[in-house]
Amino acid sequence: MSAVRRNVSKLVVSVALAGLVSVVVQSVPAAAAPSAAARPTFSITQIASGLTIPWDVAQTPDGTLIFDQRGGGLSVRRTNGTVAALSADFSDLFSTGETGLMGLVLDPGFANNRRLYTCQGHQAGADKEIQVIAWTVDTGYTAATRVADPLLGDIPVNASTGRHGGCRLRFDTTGSLMVSTGDNAVGSFPQNVASLAGKILRINPMTGGPAAGNPRINAANPNTRLMWNYGHRNPQGLALRPNGQMFNIEHGSFRDDEVNLVLKNRNYGWDPNGAGGGYDESVPMTDLQQFPTAKTASWTSGPTTDATCGATFLVGRQWGSWNGSMVVAQLQGESLLRLTFGRSGQLTSEELIPEFTGTYGRLRTAQLGTDGSLYLTTANGGGTDVILKVTPTG
Numbered sequence: 216m217s218a219v220r221r222n223v224s225k226l227v228v229s230v231a232l233a234g235l236v237s238v239v240v241q242s243v244p245a246a247a248a249p250s251a252a253a254r255p256t257f258s259i260t261q262i263a264s265g266l267t268i269p270w271d272v273a274q275t276p277d278g279t280l281i282f283d284q285r286g287g288g289l290s291v292r293r294t295n296g297t298v299a300a301l302s303a304d305f306s307d308l309f310s311t312g313e314t315g316l317m318g319l320v321l322d323p324g325f326a327n328n329r330r331l332y333t334c335q336g337h338q339a340g341a342d343k344e345i346q347v348i349a350w351t352v353d354t355g356y357t358a359a360t361r362v363a364d365p366l367l368g369d370i371p372v373n374a375s376t377g378r379h380g381g382c383r384l385r386f387d388t389t390g391s392l393m394v395s396t397g398d399n400a401v402g403s404f405p406q407n408v409a410s411l412a413g414k415i416l417r418i419n420p421m422t423g424g425p426a427a428g429n430p431r432i433n434a435a436n437p438n439t440r441l442m443w444n445y446g447h448r449n450p451q452g453l454a455l456r457p458n459g460q461m462f463n464i465e466h467g468s469f470r471d472d473e474v475n476l477v478l479k480n481r482n483y484g485w486d487p488n489g490a491g492g493g494y495d496e497s498v499p500m501t502d503l504q505q506f507p508t509a510k511t512a513s514w515t516s517g518p519t520t521d522a523t524c525g526a527t528f529l530v531g532r533q534w535g536s537w538n539g540s541m542v543v544a545q546l547q548g549e550s551l552l553r554l555t556f557g558r559s560g561q562l563t564s565e566e567l568i569p570e571f572t573g574t575y576g577r578l579r580t581a582q583l584g585t586d587g588s589l590y591l592t593t594a595n596g597g598g599t600d601v602i603l604k605v606t607p608t609g
Contacts, residue, residue: 255535256608259570263290263298266600269592271319271383271525274584276326279356282592282602283333285315291356292602301352303359309336309343312377313397313449318384320392322420329354330362332420334382334394336372337365345370345380347394347423366423367441371412373399379466383525385453387461391417391426393443393477395450395463402488402495405446409436413485415450415463415477417443430480446483446509448500453477454526454541460560462513464526464543468496472523473512474543476560484509514554514562521548524594525580531587533607542568544578546594551578575603 263269268285275281280292281301287308289301308316314336322330329351337346346365352358372380379397387393398404398413405413408431417426418441425432425440432440452464461477468487475483484502489495501509516523526543534540543552551571555564571578571591579594589605 253536255533255537258606258608260604260606261601262296262604263292263602264600265598266592266602267596267598268315268579268594269600269602270315270317270594271580272582272590272592272602273319273321273331274582274586274590275321276585278586280584280590280602281319281321281331281352281356283316283319285317286310287316289319289333289359293356299356301359302357303350304361305335307337307339309338309372309374310377311336312373312380314345314372314377314380317380317382318395320384320386323386323390330420331359332366332384332392334384336377336380337368343372343374344368345372345382345396347384347392347418349420363423366420367394367416367418369411369438370394370396371399371401371404371410373401376400379449381450383451383453383463385455385461386420387417387455388459389426389428390420391428392420393417393453393461395447395453397449397451398447398485398487400494402486402493405448405485406482406488408434408439408442408445411438411441413447414445415443415447415453416441443479444477444481444483444510446481446485446506448485448487450475451524452526452543454528456528456541456556457530457539458558462526462541462560464523465500466522466524467500467516467520470516470518470520471500471512472516472519472521473500474514474523474526474541474554475510475512478510481510482506482508484511513556513560514565516548519548521550521552522546522577523548523552524578525582525592527581527583527589529589530583533587535607542581542589544581544591546577546579549573549576549578551581551591575601 272282287305318334347367349363381397394416449466450463576595580592591603
């Protein structure tokens with residue numbers, strides 16, 4: 216564990232939930248900078264409350280927020296501050312354990328095509344799987360309608376527990392849709408390139424087929440054609456860096472949460488396929504003994520389990536010395552981790568941002584808005600969750 220993580224004490228702050236309205240929670244003054252560069256100041260505003268596991272959030276070009284909750288449902292926060300449900304059909308949602316309504320992302324052409332994508336559990340009778348579904352939203356933000364149902368299906372799910380369902384969605388610089396999938400706690404999936412589980416997939420967002428340039432696009436197996444890389448446990452985050460690099464954020468077992476540079480056709484070394492087909496979590500997250508050429512992590516939590524999840528890059532002059540940094544939401548760690556990387560994706564610095572450590576409980580998603588502010592979702596459950604807006608103030 217790094218000295219930074221060891222020395223950050225937890226702050227205990229009661230956050231008053233005041234319904235689905237904007238409430239200023241905390242105004243953060245300048246603090247001692249971890250380096251010679253000036254640390255930005257920011258305000259933290261609670262903009263929605265009374266939620267249960269808001270899994271992902273996206274901001275439209277006009278400033279409206281769209282977010283989902285794992286148990287089902289899409290909602291909007293309008294620019295006037297009101298929060299309302301979007302009418303949408305989730306009658307086939309499979310939600311149990313870690314699986315439900317998960318990743319959400321807007322199409323890069325949303326302003327014109329009103330298109331968004333979700334990754335969610337699906338149930339039809341006894342059959343269960345994970346699907347990526349494309350929707351359109353009306354101009355008044357009152358309803359979402361399925362237009363590709365599914366865009367991509369047959370992603371395996373752990374039907375009994377919902378464990379390790381993934382699933383984050385983000386676009387790369389080519390306009391291809393990347394999908395992070397969990398291994399379902401099935402030992403054979405991560406290293407099996409014919410399985411869609413334990414992978415980073417890369418698909419055409421209009422057809423659901425393999426995106427141009429995929430490494431095994433000519434494979435006989437149609438699943439293999441969708442694969443960008445493999446050997447993952449439960450990647451619950453994807454973040455696009457301004458220079459075009461994509462990173463995934465992954466849950467470790469009893470240790471070694473990871474942030475990985477997402478590279479084409481690489482093996483990330485997770486192989487829990489135990490004797491008799493069991494799920495052996497004692498193996499390394501990146502097993503270099505078995506896979507000498509496996510891609511090692513850019514960052515790892517080491518002996519701790521912080522349950523790193525959603526992440527984003529802070530972009531814009533308003534973030535001062537933090538411009539270009541990645542911030543990572545932590546569930547078990549109950550904090551916000553800030554990382555910086557060199558040009559080739561190697562870690563150059565890390566710190567926990569103390570204003571968030573132990574203050575809001577479990578943090579699931581960090582996402583930069585179109586307005587340049589940072590949006591965070593909590594994951595404490597039971598109707599106690601909130602969405603926070605972090606706005607640089609100087």
